[in-house]
Amino acid sequence: MRLSDSIESFIKEMMTQEEPEVELKRNELAEYFNCAPSQINYVLATRFSPDHGYVTESRRGGGGYIRIVRVVRPGAQQILYLLNERIGSSITETEAVRLIIQLREQGLVTENEAAIMAAAVSAQALAVPVTEGIKDAIRAREMRTMLTALSARKRDE
Amino acid sequence: MRLSDSIESFIKEMMTQEEPEVELKRNELAEYFNCAPSQINYVLATRFSPDHGYVTESRRGGGGYIRIVRVVRPGAQQILYLLNERIGSSITETEAVRLIIQLREQGLVTENEAAIMAAAVSAQALAVPVTEGIKDAIRAREMRTMLTALSARKRDE
DNA sequence: TTGAAATGGTCAAAGAAAGTCAGAGTTTTG
DNA sequence: CAAAACTCTGACTTTCTTTGACCATTTCAA
Numbered sequence: 001m002r003l004s005d006s007i008e009s010f011i012k013e014m015m016t017q018e019e020p021e022v023e024l025k026r027n028e029l030a031e032y033f034n035c036a037p038s039q040i041n042y043v044l045a046t047r048f049s050p051d052h053g054y055v056t057e058s059r060r061g062g063g064g065y066i067r068i069v070r071v072v073r074p075g076a077q078q079i080l081y082l083l084n085e086r087i088g089s090s091i092t093e094t095e096a097v098r099l100i101i102q103l104r105e106q107g108l109v110t111e112n113e114a115a116i117m118a119a120a121v122s123a124q125a126l127a128v129p130v131t132e133g134i135k136d137a138i139r140a141r142e143m144r145t146m147l148t149a150l151s152a153r154k155r156d157e
Numbered sequence: 158m159r160l161s162d163s164i165e166s167f168i169k170e171m172m173t174q175e176e177p178e179v180e181l182k183r184n185e186l187a188e189y190f191n192c193a194p195s196q197i198n199y200v201l202a203t204r205f206s207p208d209h210g211y212v213t214e215s216r217r218g219g220g221g222y223i224r225i226v227r228v229v230r231p232g233a234q235q236i237l238y239l240l241n242e243r244i245g246s247s248i249t250e251t252e253a254v255r256l257i258i259q260l261r262e263q264g265l266v267t268e269n270e271a272a273i274m275a276a277a278v279s280a281q282a283l284a285v286p287v288t289e290g291i292k293d294a295i296r297a298r299e300m301r302t303m304l305t306a307l308s309a310r311k312r313d314e
Numbered sequence: 315t316t317g318a319a320a321t322g323g324t325c326a327a328a329g330a331a332a333g334t335c336a337g338a339g340t341t342t343t344g
Numbered sequence: 345c346a347a348a349a350c351t352c353t354g355a356c357t358t359t360c361t362t363t364g365a366c367c368a369t370t371t372c373a374a
Binding site: 002003004035036038039042046059060061062063064094 | 359360361362363364368369370371372
């Protein structure tokens with residue numbers, strides 16, 4: 001298993017349902033996992049970014065720390081956030097998938113719904129002779145259209 | 158016997174009834190069969206594509222892997238049938254919507270799933286500067302990919 | 315007050331896989 | 345048999361991970 005994955009799991013296990021927040025020491029954690037301290041930053045950047053639904057805060061110097069907080073927004077608000085902040089007029093498959101995973105983790109869509117959306121923006125689905133630029137534009141429009149359709153349905157539930 | 162056929166058999170034998178999923182390392186497999194790593198991609202493309210009822214997923218970099226999942230769900234047969242019979246290499250929005258409604262009526266997808274699929278193939282989602290012919294080709298691929306992905310998972314919720 | 319110690323942050327480069335694609339062989343087919 | 349279709353390979357590309365050298369901030373003791 002990847003080091004990054006281990007560190008990710010470790011941190012997530014520290015966060016329970018009632019305590020969506022964890023504080024740790026970068027050097028201690030690096031020591032524990034026998035890796036370079038900057039590895040911790042890598043994990044934070046790739047697995048605990050706002051895109052993943054987390055915010056981090058830290059302090060240097062004596063008694064320094066890193067605090068990670070899981071952000072939970074109400075469903076409609078989260079979808080709006082994604083719509084406005086994360087999806088522009090163009091989005092790559094990787095970015096789109098990340099958003100879909102986040103929607104799933106926050107319980108806003110089911111496994112099946114997430115699978116369908118991921119399929120819709122996949123390279124497989126868009127394997128037609130157009131430029132990458134156009135494909136990314138289509139991805140953005142699809143995400144937008146799908147999320148809008150979804151939030152419309154959620155309203156009258 | 159052809160190399161590709163051997164690799165195909167090998168992978169299929171790794172998938173048992175209960176475990177319709179296999180994870181492998183491209184380089185290791187290539188090493189085992191004494192061939193170029195890209196040969197594995199060829200086998201995946203020609204024998205484990207969504208059209209064949211499989212979906213694949215992979216990751217690059219350290220600890221990378223390739224995962225292959227076989228479509229097993231009951232009802233999958235029916236979906237695959239529709240996939241090959243009703244969806245060619247091109248489909249109009251009207252036809253796609255008709256198909257989605259039918260899927261819904263047969264209880265093969267939920268309301269939400271149907272809404273997402275319809276959104277994905279809508280004119281709005283595809284409002285980019287490409288010809289209608291290309292759009293219909295994209296619609297066909299999307300329907301195909303979405304339905305394959307869907308039939309690859311268990312019924313939940 | 316001020317410099318040393320204690321932390322955490324950044325970034326570039328190396329390493330580890332997997333992906334792509336054109337072209338050379340092979341096999342199948344009309 | 346010639347053309348089309350299918351296999352395979354190798355060079356090159358892209359993505360993801362890990363490390364290390366150097367930087368920035370905060371605390372604390374002299």
